[in-house]
Amino acid sequence: KQEVTQIPAAxxxxxxxxxxxxxxxxxxxxxxxxWFRQDPGKGLTSLLLIQSSQREQTSGRLNASLDKSxxxxxxxxxxxxxxDSATYLCAVGSGGGADGLTxxxxxxxxxxx
Amino acid sequence: DxxxxxxxxxxxxxxxxxxxxxxxxxxxHNSLFWYRQTMMRGLELLIYFNNNVPIDDSGMPEDRxxxxxxxASFSTLKIQPSEPRDSAVYFCASSLRRGxxxxxxxGPGTRLTVL
Numbered sequence: 025k026q027e028v029t030q031i032p033a034a035x036x037x038x039x040x041x042x043x044x045x046x047x048x049x050x051x052x053x054x055x056x057x058x059w060f061r062q063d064p065g066k067g068l069t070s071l072l073l074i075q076s077s078q079r080e081q082t083s084g085r086l087n088a089s090l091d092k093s094x095x096x097x098x099x100x101x102x103x104x105x106x107x108d109s110a111t112y113l114c115a116v117g118s119g120g121g122a123d124g125l126t127x128x129x130x131x132x133x134x135x136x137x
Numbered sequence: 138d139x140x141x142x143x144x145x146x147x148x149x150x151x152x153x154x155x156x157x158x159x160x161x162x163x164x165x166h167n168s169l170f171w172y173r174q175t176m177m178r179g180l181e182l183l184i185y186f187n188n189n190v191p192i193d194d195s196g197m198p199e200d201r202x203x204x205x206x207x208x209a210s211f212s213t214l215k216i217q218p219s220e221p222r223d224s225a226v227y228f229c230a231s232s233l234r235r236g237x238x239x240x241x242x243x244g245p246g247t248r249l250t251v252l
Binding site for chain 1: 141170172179180181182185192193196228230239240241242243244245246
């Protein structure tokens with residue numbers, strides 16, 4: 025059974041810093057990996073999706089990398105802003121293209137103004 | 138596009154009552170997912186449909202839970218009878234299956250409280 029772990033569980037940094045969130049998964053036979061953002065009391069917003077054949081994806085100040093063989097992904101946030109404060113969730117798709125996702129418990133991020 | 142629509146947004150009910158949660162996926166999407174989020178267990182997949190057909194319901198916790206997708210525009214998740222441990226936020230998500238690339242788009246969730 026696929027298990028997804030996110031470290032750290034919580035992180036507080038001053039505005040402007042670059043930071044890295046970590047995600048690891050136990051079964052390397054994945055189809056894709058997705059990073060989400062969740063604001064308090066809200067749904068999930070997809071940030072980046074990396075296919076199993078890709079090594080990284082970039083969107084604005086966000087960069088996500090994938091190392092399937094070691095079962096790891098990282099989300100890099102450049103020049104952090106207070107608006108980046110949220111919970112960031114890593115999710116792995118292990119089955120066929122439209123199968124459900126297995127989620128980590130998330131990293132709660134606070135960016136101090 | 139209006140995104141994934143869920144109703145109700147909040148539901149408070151008493152133990153033993155029937156609860157029905159509703160979801161309208163994004164138009165044109167062919168896969169629909171129901172997830173549950175709790176503090177203890179995080180986000181868990183309950184069931185998903187592809188082209189209105191249930192593919193995997195192994196995440197449904199008990200026979201008290203059932204889900205249907207009568208057409209491409211509508212799905213329900215029913216709990217009968219409800220119990221306090223069912224209290225959670227229930228999310229519906231949809232995606233367009235294209236090979237292995239399928240970003241899932243989530244609705245705002247239904248916060249269920251069973252007293």
